[in-house]
Amino acid sequence: MSTVTEPRARAAPATPPPGRPRRRLDHQTATAWILVLPFAVLFLAFTAGPVLGSLLMSFTDMRQRDLRTPFAVNGVGFDNYVKAFQDETFRKAAFNTAYFVVIGVPLTLVVALAAAVLLDRGLKRFQGLFKVGYYLPVVTSIVAIAVIWRFVLAPDAGLLNTVLGWVGIDGPNWLASKTWAMPSLIAMAVWRNFGSAMIIFLAGLQGIPQSVEEAGQIDGANPWQRFRYLILPLLRLTILFNCVTTGIGYLQFFEEPFVMTEGGPLNSTISVSMYTYQQFGFGNYGLATSMAYLLFVVIAVVTFIQFRLLREK
Secondary structure, eight states: OOOOOOOOOOOOOOOOOTTHHHHHHHHHHHHHHHHHHHHHHHHIIIIIHHHHHHHHHTTBOOOGGGGSSGGGOOBOTTHHHHHHHHOHHHHHHHHHHHHHHHHHHHHHHHHHHHHHHHHHHTOOTTHHHHHHHHHGGGGSOHHHHHHHHHHHHOTTTOHHHHHHHHTTOOOOOGGGOTTTHHHHHHHHHHHHHHHHHHHHHHHHHHTSOHHHHHHHHHTTOOHHHHIIIIIHHHTHHHHHHHHHHHHHHHHTOOHHHHHHTTTOSTTSSOOHHHHHHHHHHTTOHHHHHHHHHHHHHHHHHHHHHHHHHHSOO
């Protein structure tokens, strides 16, 4: 007669001694803080600290002579910001910066997108060579670029005026003309920077499935319609990225007027960044930092507007 044996009850898992998980968590937390500490110290000392200090400085009358006694300066509230708006040169610099951004950013993106489409659709064989050629100005020194463009834009023996002379046009002194100095800098900036946006656009184009355009072609759409209604909407995030990064860079444009025109002629190419730099050189630290923070606010607002207009819907 068989006997039914009841299943043996499993032994309950041993409960860990009280306090062990907490002790292990505390050990991990301490280890994490030790690893983070060097970065935190460097960030506070060289980034957060100076940013906070410059913000406080913008509300004081600190000048170069006050460096020996920085705590003896007087608070002036928003007087520096009011002075910045009342400064005619600052308003001129703000207008020049807006002009540079409004014309330069769209032109840069259009040229970059056109080059990306050309490389993606037409120049398959030598695509790598053209990528390097278009991107080379991005990593080239501004001094070398200035030498090239001064030769191109020279009034007498410059390359551009020489070519215009062949067709009977007497070219102006591009960098010394109030009318043509800023367009000349914009042209140089577009030539120098479109390669970076082109690489991003090219990556976006190559990430679009071929079946999308084939479907439009089957539906009878011509090449422009396929590009306008199929390709561009799929490039929305790529356009947003390029628009934001290019816009931020152009709002801070400094090297072009500093190297090529020194802000002239008659402040027609001076930018907010350059004028802020000049005020630091003059020792007007409180006023200069207030101008820098006004530019920061403008960059933040413009970036927010770009995200609102170009984000995915």
